[in-house]
Amino acid sequence: MFACIFTPSLPSDVSLVDFGYAFSPLLEETSKDTVVIDVEGCELLFGSAYGLANELSLRAVTSKAAGGLESKVNVALAANPDTAIHAARFFKGVSFISPGEEITGLGDLPIESLCFELVSIDDQKNHVREDILETLKLWGIRTFREFATLPTAGVSERLGQAGVKLQQLAGGKTQRHLKLHQTPPVFENSIELEFPLAELEPLSFILSRLLNQLCAKLNAYALATNELQVQMKLEKGASYERKLTLPYAMRDHKVFLKLLLLDTEMHPPPAAIVALSLKCEPVKPRVTQNGLFIPLAPEPEKLELTLARLAKLLGESNIGSPELLDTHRPDAFRIKRFTLRQLNKKRAGKASRSSMTPLSAEPVVAFRVFRPPLRALVEAVRGYPTQISAWNVNRSVHGKIVQTAGPWRTTGDWWRTDSWARDEWDVTVESRPEKRGNISQPLQVLYRIYRELRSGTWFVEGIYD
Amino acid sequence: MTQSYIELHTRSAFSFLEGASVPEDLIAAGLALEMPAMALLDRDGVYGAPRFHLAGKKNGIKAHIGAELKVSDPNSKTFFTLPLLVQSRAGYQNLCRLITLMKLRVPKHAKPGECAVSPDELAMYAQGLICLTGSEDGPLSIEQTGTQEKRDAKQMVEWLLNVFDKGNVYAELQRHFDRAEEARNQKVVELARQLKLPLLATNGVCHATPA
Numbered sequence: 143m144f145a146c147i148f149t150p151s152l153p154s155d156v157s158l159v160d161f162g163y164a165f166s167p168l169l170e171e172t173s174k175d176t177v178v179i180d181v182e183g184c185e186l187l188f189g190s191a192y193g194l195a196n197e198l199s200l201r202a203v204t205s206k207a208a209g210g211l212e213s214k215v216n217v218a219l220a221a222n223p224d225t226a227i228h229a230a231r232f233f234k235g236v237s238f239i240s241p242g243e244e245i246t247g248l249g250d251l252p253i254e255s256l257c258f259e260l261v262s263i264d265d266q267k268n269h270v271r272e273d274i275l276e277t278l279k280l281w282g283i284r285t286f287r288e289f290a291t292l293p294t295a296g297v298s299e300r301l302g303q304a305g306v307k308l309q310q311l312a313g314g315k316t317q318r319h320l321k322l323h324q325t326p327p328v329f330e331n332s333i334e335l336e337f338p339l340a341e342l343e344p345l346s347f348i349l350s351r352l353l354n355q356l357c358a359k360l361n362a363y364a365l366a367t368n369e370l371q372v373q374m375k376l377e378k379g380a381s382y383e384r385k386l387t388l389p390y391a392m393r394d395h396k397v398f399l400k401l402l403l404l405d406t407e408m409h410p411p412p413a414a415i416v417a418l419s420l421k422c423e424p425v426k427p428r429v430t431q432n433g434l435f436i437p438l439a440p441e442p443e444k445l446e447l448t449l450a451r452l453a454k455l456l457g458e459s460n461i462g463s464p465e466l467l468d469t470h471r472p473d474a475f476r477i478k479r480f481t482l483r484q485l486n487k488k489r490a491g492k493a494s495r496s497s498m499t500p501l502s503a504e505p506v507v508a509f510r511v512f513r514p515p516l517r518a519l520v521e522a523v524r525g526y527p528t529q530i531s532a533w534n535v536n537r538s539v540h541g542k543i544v545q546t547a548g549p550w551r552t553t554g555d556w557w558r559t560d561s562w563a564r565d566e567w568d569v570t571v572e573s574r575p576e577k578r579g580n581i582s583q584p585l586q587v588l589y590r591i592y593r594e595l596r597s598g599t600w601f602v603e604g605i606y607d
Numbered sequence: 608m609t610q611s612y613i614e615l616h617t618r619s620a621f622s623f624l625e626g627a628s629v630p631e632d633l634i635a636a637g638l639a640l641e642m643p644a645m646a647l648l649d650r651d652g653v654y655g656a657p658r659f660h661l662a663g664k665k666n667g668i669k670a671h672i673g674a675e676l677k678v679s680d681p682n683s684k685t686f687f688t689l690p691l692l693v694q695s696r697a698g699y700q701n702l703c704r705l706i707t708l709m710k711l712r713v714p715k716h717a718k719p720g721e722c723a724v725s726p727d728e729l730a731m732y733a734q735g736l737i738c739l740t741g742s743e744d745g746p747l748s749i750e751q752t753g754t755q756e757k758r759d760a761k762q763m764v765e766w767l768l769n770v771f772d773k774g775n776v777y778a779e780l781q782r783h784f785d786r787a788e789e790a791r792n793q794k795v796v797e798l799a800r801q802l803k804l805p806l807l808a809t810n811g812v813c814h815a816t817p818a
Binding site: 549551 | 783784785786789
C-alpha cells in the first residue's frame with residue numbers, strides 16, 4: 143500500500159520530503175509538491191493505513207515547530223503509487239482506493255488529468271501528449287474509465303506502446319517500485335581535539351582514524367578519490383589548508399596517510415592544531431585491464447609514494463618529467479608532474495608500429511648540448527668569429543675558427559622581461575696539433591656557439607658528434 | 608644597398624597577415640635604398656598594384672607587377688604558393704585571368720587552401736609570366752605542410768619548366784638568418800645547377816620599416 147501526499151501551496155521554507163520522512167523511510171519525491179511513501183509495516187505505529195493517512199493530514203496543518211507544513215495536504219492511499227498520485231492530485235482531503243477498485247475511484251477523472259510524466263514517455267516532446275489527447279478526443283474518450291475500457295490490442299495498434307502504458311495508468315493497473323529519495327553522501331570527517339597538537343606522530347593517529355572512516359565510506363559507495371583536502375584549525379584562531387591532488391583515483395587509507403604525513407612534513411602548519419577536518423572529492427575508481435603484451439607499469443599507489451618521498455628529499459620543483467614548451471625559445475622546457483601514460487590497446491598497437499618504422503636513410507648529426515652553456519671569449523672580424531676560448535672545470539674549447547656557418551638569428555618574447563635574441567653559429571675550431579707517430583695533425587671539432595644580442599656575450603652551446 | 612639590386616619579391620598590406628606596409632611606403636623604402644625598380648607580388652591578387660604603380664611613377668622607380676598564387680600540387684593533394692612576375696601585357700592579362708578563374712570558383716568564405724589555381728589553368732595562362740620558385744611555402748619547400756611528405760623537388764621544377772618554358776623560371780633564394788631556410792637554399796642551388804636555372808636573390812619583403 144502506498145500513500146501519496148500532495149500540496150498545491152507548499153511554503154518555500156519547508157520540505158515535503160522531510161515531512162514524509164517522519165512517517166516512512168521509503169519515500170519517493172515524484173515532484174516538488176508530491177511525495178509517495180510506502181506505508182507497508184506502519185500499521186504497528188498508526189493502527190492502520192487509513193489511520194496513517196489521517197495522521198498525515200492532521201500533522202500537515204500543524205506548525206513548523208511541531209513538524210508540520212502549515213498548509214493543507216491531500217493524502218491518497220492506493221495499492222500502487224501511480225493511482226495514489228492521481229487520487230491525491232485530484233481528490234481533496236484523505237481518499238482511499240481499495241485494491242482492484244482503481245477504475246471505480248479514478249474512472250470519472252477527465253482524460254486531460256492523466257499524468258503523462260508517470261510513464262516513460264519523453265515529456266520533452268510536448269507534441270506527443272497533445273497528439274494522443276487529440277486522438278482520444280476525436281474518438282470521443284473523455285474520462286479515465288472510457289480510456290481504460292478500450293480494447294488493449296486496438297490501442298496498441300493505433301497509439302503504440304505509449305498508448306498501452308497510458309491506458310494502464312488510467313485503469314490504475316501500473317506496477318512499479320518507488321524511486322527512493324536518497325540524500326547525496328558527504329565524504330567529510332572532522333574532529334576537534336581536546337589539546338593542541340604540535341607533533342607529527344600523534345597527528346598520524348588522528349589522520350589514520352579519519353582516513354579509515356573516509357575510505358570505508360568510499361568503499362561502501364564503490365567510489366575512490368583523487369583529491370584530499372585537509373583543513374586545520376590552529377591555535378589563536380588561524381586556519382591552515384592543504385590540498386593533495388592525485389593523478390589517479392585511489393581509496394587506500396594507508397597510502398593516503400603516508401602521502402598526507404609526507405606533505406605535512408614538507409609543509410608543516412605554523413602553529414599547533416586544535417581541530418582537523420578531512421574532505422575528499424569522490425570519483426569513479428580507476429579500472430585497468432592489463433594486457434599480455436603490454437609491459438607492466440609500477441603500481442600507481444607505490445609510484446605516488448616514491449614520488450612524494452623523492453619530492454621531500456629533493457624539493458617539489460625538482461622532480462617530475464620534462465615537457466617541451468610551445469615556443470621557439472631554445473631549450474625551453476618545464477618540469478611537470480610525473481604520471482604513468484595509460485596506453486589502450488589501439489594506441490599501444492600504434493606506438494609499437496611507429497617504433498618499428500625504418501629510420502630515414504639520410505644521415506643525422508648528433509648534437510651534445512652543454513648544460514649550462516660554456517661562456518666563451520670570441521674574437522670577431524667584421525662580425526665573423528675567428529678565435530674562441532672557453533673553459534670550465536669539465537671542459538675547455540680553445541683554438542682558431544677555420545670555418546663558420548651562420549648566423550642563425552632567433553628572437554622572441556620581446557614583450558616580456560625575459561625576452562631573448564641571439565645569433566647562432568656553427569664553427570669548426572682547430573685546436574693544437576695532435577701528434578700521431580711522426581705526423582702532427584690539427585684537431586678540428588664542430589661546435590655550435592651563440593652570441594646573446596642584448597649583452598653581447600658569447601657562449602658555446604654544444605658539440606656536434 | 609646599391610643600384611645593382613632590385614627587390615622582386617615584395618608583399619604589401621593588401622596581402623592580409625602576410626604584409627604590413629602600404630605600397631607607397633615600400634616605394635619610399637626602395638627610393639631610400641636607391642633601387643631603380645621594385646616588384647610587388649601580393650597574395651592571390653593585384654590589389655596593391657595601382658597604388659604601387661602610381662607611387663613608383665611619382666618617384667621615378669619602375670614598378671613591376673605580379674602576384675603570389677596558391678596552386679594545387681599536380682603530384683599530391685596539397686598546395687604551394689607560386690610567385691609570378693608579369694613580363695608583358697599578355698602576362699598581365701593572363702595573371703588577371705588566373706586570379707579571376709580561381710576567385711570565381713571558390714565559395715565566398717573559402718577555407719585555407721580552397722582558393723587555388725589548378726595546374727591545367729596555370730599551363731593554359733602561363734604566357735608572359737615569369738615564375739620564381741618561392742620561399743618556405745613555395746613549390747620547392749622540402750617538406751609539405753602538415754603531411755610531412757617529401758616532395759620531389761626536381762620533378763616539380765621540371766613541371767614548372769614545362770609550363771613556363773626555360774628562361775622564365777628562376778631559382779629564388781632568400782636569407783633570413785634561418786637555419787632551415789639555409790638548408791633549403793643549398794638544395795635549391797644544387798637543383799639550379801643540375802637544371803641550369805638562373806639564380807635570383809630576393810628578400811621576401813613583408814614590411815618597409817623594421818618593428
